[in-house]
Amino acid sequence: MTIQAVIFDWAGTTIDYGSRAPIVAFQKAFENVGIKISEAEIRQDMGLDKYTHIHKIINLPAVQNDWQARFQVLPTSDDCDRIYLDFKDILLASLTDFAQLKPGMTATIDYMNANQIAYGTTTGYDAEMLAIVLPIAANQGYRPTVNITSEQTNGIGRPAPAMLELACDQLEIKDYTTVLKVGDSINDILxxxxxxxxxxxxxDGSNLMGLSQTEFEALTTAEQTELRMKITAQxxxxxxxxxxxxxxxxxxxxDMINQPVTDRH
Structure with a gap:
């Protein structure tokens, strides 16, 4: 088999070690309406488009209970819309701080360019968010040929295959089994x-790991190994x-996938 293309995710995969930008924005947006949410509550649905993700969070039993205790009513779709708009403003303002390429990306980009392997992205970001990270990534040498959001697939995001299929179609690749999908969340894999x-x-640096590079490097070697094993199991x-x-x-x-089966040891 020959790999024809690689489709990457963005935050936590190619940029933003630990996928920190969305976490910070989600927490601040909910704090602004008096609701505290944990990182674990956010991360369990990472990889979805951000509007759908807001709905997932607001429908968590703990959030529903806190909301009712605070406002004496359950949250409505209008409340979701307001939180989403606040979330988006917070995220847009902070994305430039979280757009550094992750370790290993530069060498991988050089490899794909040298071997003429096409690459693109699917993402939970929307077009406005992408417009901020794309030029920053380009300045670091990362220039995906296609970048697909759920806005381009009639609102159908992960874990459905629509965005990935559209990315492949735009790259003129018909056989999806020759495509690598690289991500850092369960929804990427699905x-x-x-x-x-x-x-x-x-x-390392994934949504599933959830730590900044500084936090991860502060762990002992044994702690790092244990965390990596836990993520591998997931x-x-x-x-x-x-x-x-x-x-x-x-x-x-x-290289290993492209190697003829008879040559593998």
């Missing part, structure tokens, strides 16, 4: 599986095809 792509879960539980510690490991994985 998106890839639903499109019959080869799925790759990243460990990817294995949903059937990810490959699990990589770092983006730096992606070129070797592509």
């Amino acid at each position: 998106e890839g599986q639903n499109a019959d792509a080869i799925t790759v879960g990243l460990i 990817y294995e539980a949903v059937g990810a095809d490959h699990i990589l510690q770092s983006m730096a490991d992606l070129p070797a994985l592509i």
